[in-house]
Amino acid sequence: xxxxxxHVTAAxxxxxxxxxPVLPEAPGDPGDKAARLLDQAAVLTVxxxxxxxxxxxxxxxxxxxxxxxxxxxxxxxxxxxRILAGEQIRVLPEWLDAAAAHGWxxxxxxxxxxxxxxxxxxxxxxxxxxxxxxxxxxxxxxxxDWAYLVGAGDDPGGGAEVWETGTRNQRVAFLTALRGGDPxxxxxxLTGTWAAEPAPDRAAFLATFGQGLSPxxxxxxxxxxxxxxxxxxxxASDLLARLPGSAYGRRMAAxxxxxxxxxxxxxxxxxxxxxxVEPPREHDEDLARDGVPFHPSGSFAPGGPxxxxxxxxxWLREILARxxxxxxxxxxxxxxxxxxxxxxxxxxPRGAPDGARDDGTAASGDADGRIARDVHIGWxxxxxxxxxxxWARALLKGGVVVDEPExxxxxxxxxxxxxxxxxxxxxxxxxxxxxxxxxxxxxVPGPWTGxxxxxxxxxxxSAAERPAHRDEHALTRLCRLADQRLDPSAASRLEAAGAxxxxxxxxxxxxxxxxxxxxxxxxx
Numbered sequence: 001x002x003x004x005x006x007h008v009t010a011a012x013x014x015x016x017x018x019x020x021p022v023l024p025e026a027p028g029d030p031g032d033k034a035a036r037l038l039d040q041a042a043v044l045t046v047x048x049x050x051x052x053x054x055x056x057x058x059x060x061x062x063x064x065x066x067x068x069x070x071x072x073x074x075x076x077x078x079x080x081x082r083i084l085a086g087e088q089i090r091v092l093p094e095w096l097d098a099a100a101a102h103g104w105x106x107x108x109x110x111x112x113x114x115x116x117x118x119x120x121x122x123x124x125x126x127x128x129x130x131x132x133x134x135x136x137x138x139x140x141x142x143x144x145d146w147a148y149l150v151g152a153g154d155d156p157g158g159g160a161e162v163w164e165t166g167t168r169n170q171r172v173a174f175l176t177a178l179r180g181g182d183p184x185x186x187x188x189x190l191t192g193t194w195a196a197e198p199a200p201d202r203a204a205f206l207a208t209f210g211q212g213l214s215p216x217x218x219x220x221x222x223x224x225x226x227x228x229x230x231x232x233x234x235x236a237s238d239l240l241a242r243l244p245g246s247a248y249g250r251r252m253a254a255x256x257x258x259x260x261x262x263x264x265x266x267x268x269x270x271x272x273x274x275x276x277v278e279p280p281r282e283h284d285e286d287l288a289r290d291g292v293p294f295h296p297s298g299s300f301a302p303g304g305p306x307x308x309x310x311x312x313x314x315w316l317r318e319i320l321a322r323x324x325x326x327x328x329x330x331x332x333x334x335x336x337x338x339x340x341x342x343x344x345x346x347x348x349p350r351g352a353p354d355g356a357r358d359d360g361t362a363a364s365g366d367a368d369g370r371i372a373r374d375v376h377i378g379w380x381x382x383x384x385x386x387x388x389x390x391w392a393r394a395l396l397k398g399g400v401v402v403d404e405p406e407x408x409x410x411x412x413x414x415x416x417x418x419x420x421x422x423x424x425x426x427x428x429x430x431x432x433x434x435x436x437x438x439x440x441x442x443x444v445p446g447p448w449t450g451x452x453x454x455x456x457x458x459x460x461x462s463a464a465e466r467p468a469h470r471d472e473h474a475l476t477r478l479c480r481l482a483d484q485r486l487d488p489s490a491a492s493r494l495e496a497a498g499a500x501x502x503x504x505x506x507x508x509x510x511x512x513x514x515x516x517x518x519x520x521x522x523x524x
Contacts, residue, residue, distance in 0.1 A: 004048070025217055064138040068490040073102040076521040079224050080106065084113050088514045090484060092117070096127035098522045105133035115139065115146045125149070151360045163189055168201055175208045183212035199229030207237045208247060218246050225289050237291025241322040242385055249324045252291060252482040255280070258325040259316055260375060262332050262342075273332070277371045279312040280319065292318040313374045320378025325391050328379075334392035340379065380407040389414050396423050409443035424450040432459050438477055446485030453487045457494060460508075464501050472502060479508040488516035 003021060010020040015033035023040045054060075070078070076099070081090050099106065104113060111132060118128045125148050128136070132149060140149035162174045179184040190205050197205065206224060209217055217239070224236035240248035263276040269294050280287075283294050296314040309317075326334070334337050376395065383391035384407075392411040408427060414421050431437045437459070446454050460482065463475045491512035492504060 004044050007037060007044060011041075050489040061142065065134045067105060067133050067135060069103055069133055071107050072099055073521060073524050075139050076104070076518070076524075077107045078112055079518055079521060080114075084110060084117070088511060089465055091511070091515055091518065092461060093124060093127045094324075094484065095518055095522070096124075096131045098519055100127070100130035102522050104131070104522065106131050108135050111136050111139055114274070115143075115149065118148060118233075119145050141312060168204060171201075172204050172208060175205055176211055179208050180209040183209075183214065184211075184216060184507070187217060191220065198228075199232060202227065202229055203231040203235055206232055206239075209239055210242075213243060215243065215245065218243060218248075222247070225291075233289075234291055237322070238385070241291070244324065248322075251286075252319060252323040253327040255287070255319050256327060259319065259333065260328075273342060275375070277316075278373055279316040279371075279374070281312065283315060284313075287315070287319075291322065309374075313370070316374050317378040317381070318446055320375060321381035321385065323378075323382060325379070325382050325386055325388050336391045337398055340376065340391075340394045340398040344375055358448040362482065377407050380411060384410050384414060387414050389416060393419070396427065405431050405434070406439045406443055407439040412444060420454045421450050425455040428452070428455040432462065438474065438481065441478070441481055444485075447487055448482070448485050448490075449487040453490055456482060456486055457490050460494065460505065461496075463504050472504070475502055476504040482509050483511040483515075486512065488512045488519065491516065 003023065006021045010018045015037055018034060020037040020040065022036070023043060068503045072080070072286055076095075080095060083089055095390060096106075114128060115132070115136065118125045129149055137150055140146040160174075162170050166174065175186050175190065178189070189281070194202065209221070221240050221243070224232055225240075227233050227236065237248070240246050241252070243249065259278055261276050261279055263274050264271050266272070283292070288294065292315060295311065296318050329337055330334065332342075334342075379391065380395050382388075383395060392414040396408055396411055396415075405427070409424075412424050412427070415423055427440060428437075428444075431440050441456070444452070447453075460475075460478060463478060486508075491509045494501075494509050494512070
């Protein structure tokens with residue numbers, strides 16, 4: 001203790017007036033008194049803490065459990081350190097997922113920095129949890145800032161009592177798990193507390209019905225259409241629209257048939273089936289109750305190159321999106337591919353039961369074009385909501401005219417896995433050079449390989465050759481999107497653009513090379 005007191009005295013009086021004692025085991029320059037004082041004080045501090053006895057009754061921290069997964073190879077560990085230091089930080093989720101997929105874990109020395117990043121980035125947390133190993137969970141138990149790793153706030157963390165005592169997130173997690181195994185019991189529990197739950201909680205709990213949705217839920221969902229919470233009513237209508245054979249579907253089908261119907265017309269002496277369309281003329285309380293608001297989203301927003309959508313067109317899109325697709329195969333007696341290829345137009349003139357046009361032309365091509373887009377967008381939204389692969393395939397392959405190509409991009413997820421890549425490649429080629437290209441690509445998850453990767457590379461090469469300054473921003477955004485999704489092997493093809501290519505392309509090639517080396521290190 002005397003040495004510590006001597007150092008404190010020297011610090012208070014100043015090293016010019018009092019020499020600090022010399023500790024042989026301490027580092028530092030003996031000629032620099034101030035530096036020696038600080039170095040020796042650091043040594044004494046560690047010595048005092050290491051020798052301190054724990055307080056009586058102090059809880060002993062259990063040692064970290066033994067790991068079962070091996071640590072990543074040294075080269076991969078070094079690359080992770082560079083990523084955490086800021087080099088190509090955007091590839092961090094891919095590094096973590098690839099490490100977990102190959103059965104590796106993160107080195108213990110990098111866990112604190114990694115877990116601190118997860119504290120501020122919720123999207124990163126699942127990837128951290130898969131690759132942190134047992135040491136990561138052990139650390140999370142010692143630091144509440146990292147408790148997300150063991151599911152704090154999201155994991156029920158107990159039995160049935162969680163429904164009575166847990167937080168909203170815990171109760172949602174409990175209800176979701178129960179819906180997966182016993183949806184009837186989950187519905188019974190929610191029914192018992194429904195009236196006392198605040199509106200935000202009712203909406204969160206009702207969203208769990210997407211798991212295990214069945215006709216047994218119809219009565220509960222129909223009652224929820226009368227709920228005082230707007231979000232609750234909207235969720236209930238969305239769920240009912242996904243429920244086959246529901247009364248809700250029949251109501252929507254009746255409305256849809258009043259707007260869209262087959263007509264027979266004579267074109268150059270031959271009968272032809274077409275689709276007559278008349279958007280709804282009014283909005284009533286029953287339509288609002290079934291989830292179609294008076295001002296649907298986008299009803300007065302720009303609708304692509306054709307100007308505002310308009311309320312009636314927006315109502316039509318909403319009705320069609322909520323109508324069972326079997327309505328149309330029954331109405332037209334045709335498969336989806338043939339239905340989406342039928343000519344569409346406005347209503348038949350009054351007094352002409354089979355249609356008034358006999359020359360195959362429309363009274364207003366622009367108006368009929370807008371009507372066709374409204375119908376096709378409604379069908380596309382219905383195919384996505386009902387997860388109907390046959391209709392998704394027909395809309396993607398049928399050459400439909402849609403002023404929202406991202407609505408078609410969403411349908412890629414509905415297709416069987418083997419069909420998604422070529423369908424996505426066709427869609428990318430269709431919208432190449434179109435302002436909506438980026439919005440379409442944002443909806444196409446990676447990895448972009450094969451035909452899809454080739455289509456994206458061709459799009460990038462084409463954009464890089466355009467000299468207009470106005471295209472540079474779009475190209476930069478496209479490269480930023482591709483650097484995480486494009487197959488790293490595409491780097492060699494992009495390098496063919498040469499030194500004259502924009503900087504964004506060179507940066508993309510650098511990132512692809514980095515990812516290629518990264519994935520090879522983890523595949524050892």
